[in-house]
Amino acid sequence: MKRILSRTALIAVLVVLTSSAIPAIAQQTPPQQGGAQSAVPGAVLPQLYERGGARLDSGDYTGAALDFSLFLVFNPTYSQGYFARALSQIGLGDHTAAITDLTHALDFAPETSIRYTASVLGLRGQVYQEDGEFDLALDDYTSAIELDPTGDNYANRGFLLARILRFDGALEDFDHAVELLPDVPLLALARANVYGQLHDNAAAAEEYLRFVSLTQADxxxxxxxxxxxxxxxxxxxxxxxxxxxxxxxxxxxxxxxxxxxxxxxxxxxxxxxxxxxxxxxxxxxxxxxxxxxxxxxxxxxxxxxxxxxxxxxxxxxxxxxxxxxxxxxx
CATH class of the missing domain: 2.60.120.380 (Jelly Rolls)
Structure with missing residues (x-):
């Protein structure tokens, strides 16, 4: 499936760091709970999950939500089913239901699936952020970083901190993100914008030039x-x-x-x-x-x-x- 919450799309939406723009819910594949080959190892009627995934990929969020709901009837403690249904609810614009499902996904997440749990926290944080619940979003992003300190997770928190005008913290997070993802142009652009907000014009100009070096084609x-x-x-x-x-x-x-x-x-x-x-x-x-x-x-x-x-x-x-x-x- 295509991704329902692209970090790259998130960064693009927030190029103007202090604008009212917030992350758009795009497409993301539900992460797997463990390392098994099947998307839903050990599940009853996995074809419901697979069909829901196909509908999710095609933009049929109502049909996807129905399939994932049926899947959860037979697999009521299967974390990944709640995560997948949350993606459908986000597509339908029902953030309250999405938050509930993501919370269930966390409740049933296997303790050994650290990266999966961090992904769920990251998605819930973005939904909270879109709803203006910045403190809750910040808590989720921070928890995701503590579990899985990836460039994506640092970038998510950095954009939120910039959004709420906490530029020093945003810069620190973008520094971590750039160290881990040095070739992502939009992170260079985001960091340059934060430098500008901090009135460090020389550093901003250097970072803008780095952005150009990563994107120039002609x-x-x-x-x-x-x-x-x-x-x-x-x-x-x-x-x-x-x-x-x-x-x-x-x-x-x-x-x-x-x-x-x-x-x-x-x-x-x-x-x-x-x-x-x-x-x-x-x-x-x-x-x-x-x-x-x-x-x-x-x-x-x-x-x-x-x-x-x-x-x-x-x-x-x-x-x-x-x-x-x-x-x-x-």
Whole structure:
């Protein structure tokens, strides 16, 4: 079955860390309780579970819930059946029933199935988070980490801590997550956003650049930008990196803005690099509700050739972006 609660999708939804967006319930396979080959080892009428799984995979949440309910009639202490029915209830939008089933899944989980138990806790935490029960969600995420300190579990708690504006704790969790999952671009983006919230602009810029190194697919020269604020139109899709060079003088103030053109909802990311390629400023979202990117009045540290890097931050859609730069004397 496809996954009903993708951590990657979760991260994507929370690119703007302080927005009201919360994890979307997508698709996840019910984890197995133990190491047996069968999805439901030792169960009575396992075909009910398998049919429920197929219905869950196809989006027939009502049919899946019915099959899992029948399965549980014959297997009332089978933890995985409750977990699977909880996924169906989430698909139906019945979070109260899902929480009840996930709690039963924990009650009947084998003591030796540590990773399975952590998965159930993680899912219940995400449902609590979606319902605004942040303290309960935090408890579940913390318990999941104590059982199974994976990058996914640290990321889940990190996003919640960022959501409730506890940025120091969020950064610590993202540090753990990145150490365990170093090649996940959206974790780099999330950590960069937290650095920005903590006003560590240099660290944020470095992390944005790492995000670009993990996602770039097509690097191209964007040509010459006007320095008087006149915008240029640039098509942008995931993986695109568009470079603009300009000559700057020490002490000049550089302001850059990139925003979707009319009718598009694109999520641009801007990074300003000095002549050595060191990032000196970056921005993803101008505000919690504005996907445009803005670098405001950054003082250039030296004379030389500077580079503006325009890329896609993976939120919104692909489309055309208007980019404008204003270079002023201080």
């Amino acid at each position: 690097v191209r020269d964007g040509g010459t930008l006007a320095l008087d604020g006149t915008p240029s139109l640039v098509p942008l899709t995931n993986g695109d990196v568009v470079l603009f060079n300009f000559e700057g003088t020490k002490g000049q103030l550089a302001s850059i803005r990139a925003e979707a053109s009319s009718g598009d909802r694109v999520d641009p990311l801007l990074i300003l690099l000095d002549e050595s390629g060191t990032p000196i400023a970056a921005n993803d979202d101008t505000s919690n509700t504005d996907l445009s990117a803005t670098i405001r009045r950054v003082e250039l540290p030296d004379n030389g050739t500077y580079t503006i890097m325009l890329t896609h931050a993976l939120g919104g859609d692909t489309g055309d972006v208007l980019i404008a730069m204003l270079l002023q004397e201080s």
